[in-house]
Amino acid sequence: MKTVYMDNNATTRTAPEVVEAMAPFFSELYGNPSSMHMFGGQVGKHVAAARERVAALIGANPDEIVFTSCGTESDNAAIMGTLHSYPEKKHIVISRVEHPAVLNVAHQLQARGYRITELGVNDKGQLDLVELRTVLSADTALVSIMSANNETGVLFPLEKISAICKERGVPFHTDAVQSVGKIPIDLRRSTIDLLSLSGHKLHAPKGIGALYIRKGTKFAPFVVGGHQEGGRRGGTENVPYIVGLGKAAEFAMNNMAEENGRVRELRDRMESELMARIPNTMINGDPEQRLPNTCSLSFEYVEGESILMLLSDEGICASSGSACTSGSLQPSHVLRAMGVPFTAAHGSIRLSLSIYNTEEDIQHVIQTLPPIIERLRNISPFWQDYLDGKPLSPFLSGSDSEHHVH
């Protein structure tokens, strides 16, 4: 059975040209770029070339790029590296919908005495910039707000946020793990101070990322060791993976137009077909301001994990924000922050496309998902109740103790 992979926000396939570009660095060009001998030193120029390509993808200067092991490390380094540079400041501003690589760092810092402000989002997943202005103070060390949300694809207005932070002299970091490679980013025309990116979201392998640090930004190294990366990140350079990331950056630049053209169109059409064929379905997040590849839908009265398992049986790979799939017992913190109604919070599915998805792929989803939802609605007590027009009861809302509050 053919796999229809619609979970690209979770991870992407490593492009064959990337694998090919990496191969010589395992078997022949395996030297350490910092070595004195020619054998090692020659590898250095390949690392430099990769750095230039990553920089070009985001409109940065090559010496503003620090290679890391992953997006999570980049996020950790950006936050901790800034806090250590301003030890007297104890306030950090983030959003409620950040990825755990930012959110949990913030929560840990809170337990150690830092003051954290989590900006809320509205029902479309958007921030209130007036609120941001109000919470900034002389004690604020950093604002960290993501570029694109991994669950809904919603895009935050980075330039406006950045301008507010610049006005108040507060460093601004953005976790751009989901947006780099999918939408154009030009840091030359921006005031963003720090930016995280992750290789495996743009067809490079897992285990490589980068942190952009604008020239002049105060930064205390997080992974401390040797003098690699201009003293900003210790550790022997992961040469094959850096080369892979460089190739993937080039791949992304070449495919950017198609990602925002053909792939966006596939997503739009798949989404509108599903909305037309499945009643009581809603889009989660701002449909105007979002990534071109992400489709987050909630289906009322059915549960996410069971939808995913039935999709998986048909070869379709997706993910969900339901309680059963979130790793905790509550639905995703992003859907909760958006105030998604309880009839739909557990029935969310995320489909995220890539350049490798085809018309056949979306047709398979369009044919397969509606009968799955119908099948699960026939098993659910709430669908028939809804059709019969039964009023709101504790069995629905959990508002009494017998039926469990939430």
Place this chain on the structure above:
Amino acid sequence: MWDYTAKVKDHFLNPRNVGEVENPDGIGEIGSLACGDALRLTFRLDDSKRIEEIKFKTFGCASAIASSSALTELAKGMTLEEAGKISNQDLADFLGGLPEEKMHCSVMGKEALDAAIANYRGEPLAKEDFEIVCKCFGITDREIERVARENNLTTIDQVTDYTKAGGGCQMCHPKIEAILQSVSGKTPAEPAENRLPPGKKLSNLQKIRLIEETLEREILPPIRSDGGDLELIDIDGSKVFVALRGTCSFCPQSGFTLKHFVEAKLREFVSPEIEVEEVKS
């Protein structure tokens, strides 16, 4: 990725007895849409009072649907006495086992059957007598105790896996621990004041230090992880004065937290006479 047995997958993909019995003799509804799991069970008895027809409708994951299907297969043909004896472990065993984190699905199955039988007998499920321990998921102390006893649970994680209690804000963890200890027959740890030799008292300095330690170790971490904070203002004899900070300062549950969490913890670790009062500044 859950490691489901072939039987769980089968009962999920081909559930038995889906539907609602017409003019049922008993109806049981457990869980809610808001909660993420819900089961409506209906049955009809034959002339010899055996379950002739039993059907289910479930909103939930593969484990929930499979557990409901298993339940109906097991209960069909049984008398109500026999059916009432089916345990959640029986359901899990029938399915060849469930992942630990999904055991609460089997508990939901058993509770729905109990509710349907009680409904047939005209017995109300007297929840008013019992105290809600876990506010996030609405779980009572009786339920935790019963599930802990029936399944020999010893840790808070297990209680969360089997009932969901403690899986949200975690403020109820001390109470769950106390219930577990009473089930296993162990006595809870004595507060420091009661562990002194007779005639001895804690000095003011010792009491202040113990209160500060207990705040740092037991009380502040969960409060802070929710964005709240407490500031210790003063201690006068057994009265502890604190000010609410952060998200605590506008949280409607703050009174509950002060009494049932902060005061309870201080009474547990320092002295049973401690009273906590809020200072508004």
